[in-house]
Amino acid sequence: MSEDTLSPFPEGWYFVTTAKSLRKAKLIQKAWMGLQIVAWCDDRGRSSVAESVCPHLGSELGPAAGGRVRDGCLVCPFHGYEFDIAGQCVATPFAPPPRTAKLRVFETREVLGMIFAWWGIDGRPPQWSLPEDPPAGADWCELRFQTLRFRGHPQETSENAVDMAHLRYVHGYGNVGRVGAVTLDGAHLLSSFDFKRNQSVVGITNLTFDVSATAHVVGLGYSFVEFHERSIGMDGRLWVLATPVDGTLIDLVLVSQLRRIRNPKRPIVGLRFLPPALRTETMNWLMLYFQKHDVMQDVVVWSRKRYRSRPSLCRSDGEIGMYRRYCRQFYPVPEDSTRRRVANRSAGYESAEP
Numbered sequence: 001m002s003e004d005t006l007s008p009f010p011e012g013w014y015f016v017t018t019a020k021s022l023r024k025a026k027l028i029q030k031a032w033m034g035l036q037i038v039a040w041c042d043d044r045g046r047s048s049v050a051e052s053v054c055p056h057l058g059s060e061l062g063p064a065a066g067g068r069v070r071d072g073c074l075v076c077p078f079h080g081y082e083f084d085i086a087g088q089c090v091a092t093p094f095a096p097p098p099r100t101a102k103l104r105v106f107e108t109r110e111v112l113g114m115i116f117a118w119w120g121i122d123g124r125p126p127q128w129s130l131p132e133d134p135p136a137g138a139d140w141c142e143l144r145f146q147t148l149r150f151r152g153h154p155q156e157t158s159e160n161a162v163d164m165a166h167l168r169y170v171h172g173y174g175n176v177g178r179v180g181a182v183t184l185d186g187a188h189l190l191s192s193f194d195f196k197r198n199q200s201v202v203g204i205t206n207l208t209f210d211v212s213a214t215a216h217v218v219g220l221g222y223s224f225v226e227f228h229e230r231s232i233g234m235d236g237r238l239w240v241l242a243t244p245v246d247g248t249l250i251d252l253v254l255v256s257q258l259r260r261i262r263n264p265k266r267p268i269v270g271l272r273f274l275p276p277a278l279r280t281e282t283m284n285w286l287m288l289y290f291q292k293h294d295v296m297q298d299v300v301v302w303s304r305k306r307y308r309s310r311p312s313l314c315r316s317d318g319e320i321g322m323y324r325r326y327c328r329q330f331y332p333v334p335e336d337s338t339r340r341r342v343a344n345r346s347a348g349y350e351s352a353e354p
């Protein structure tokens with residue numbers, strides 16, 4: 001990796017799909033972290049994510065190749081090997097299953113029905129956990145999703161959480177102010193800030209939001225923002241889930257969820273006449289629309305920018321340097337390359353690193 005290049009697949013938890021879409025489709029295949037993967041679920045709703053390569057003779061396993069799920073097992077379209085949720089081959093049509101036939105499976109974790117899989121450098125097991133599910137239940141509306149695909153990198157998109165200057169400059173937010181210090185705890189970065197945001201709605205009226213937000217960055221594939229909007233009295237959550245597709249493109253999955261708006265402190269366009277559930281659903285749809293609108297402003301820059309490992313920072317850049325140091329943990333040096341380097345060093349092939 002040269003100095004001004006980021007490795008495209010940093011270690012972490014990355015979004016795959018939702019439990020709801022998996023239950024509906026039974027089996028999906030997609031490009032993820034430079035691989036083709038399949039995800040499927042059994043009748044008990046347990047899901048599995050694996051590389052889409054059969055250990056027998058290498059067939060793809062997704063629906064396009066003829067892969068299917070039968071009795072909770074993934075069945076290869078080529079010779080009918082069957083794999084259980086742990087990826088182990090448990091049956092073949094004409095002979096006992098070979099013990100060595102196992103899929104490359106990725107550990108999974110579900111947060112409010114969103115399925116994430118762990119990508120470990122050199123196959124390392126999970127080094128940290130995603131946060132527990134935030135409180136949900138009847139008071140919260142359904143999650144809404146939107147996916148954007150563009151040329152980018154998850155470190156660049158997650159940097160937004162600490163880049164206060166761009167909030168003003170790119171998004172035009174007013175009264176941007178950091179609240180407390182950015183804190184780091186292993187893979188968990190916490191950044192709180194206030195801002196005001198104006199949005200004209202269909203050119204007729206202007207909505208002003210007065211927002212307090214806390215961004216939790218938990219690795220580079222999972223950013224979760226909790227916010228409170230003061231003028232309406234509205235609480236919500238946004239997720240920004242960056243997932244490398246193929247080493248160049250990323251999928252940025254935007255997710256929005258609002259708490260039921262029962263007694264808005266002020267009128268919200270024409271929404272106050274709607275029953276609270278419908279009012280919240282409509283507002284959630286609007287929030288996702290606003291989120292996409294703002295992210296598209298970033299995408300114009302992200303998709304064309306170059307990574308600068310030694311940026312010329314100014315005082316208003318705040319914690320970008322701190323964020324960059326936090327990110328280093330997601331590019332661990334594989335153990336055997338460390339061993340090789342030490343061996344080379346003692347053999348005089350390589351000078352010691354600073």
Ligand code: FES
Nearest residue numbers: 054056057076079
């Ligand atoms: S290639 Fe999958 S069963 Fe033969």
Ligand SMILES: [Fe+2]
Nearest residue numbers: 160166294298
């Ligand atoms: Fe942004």
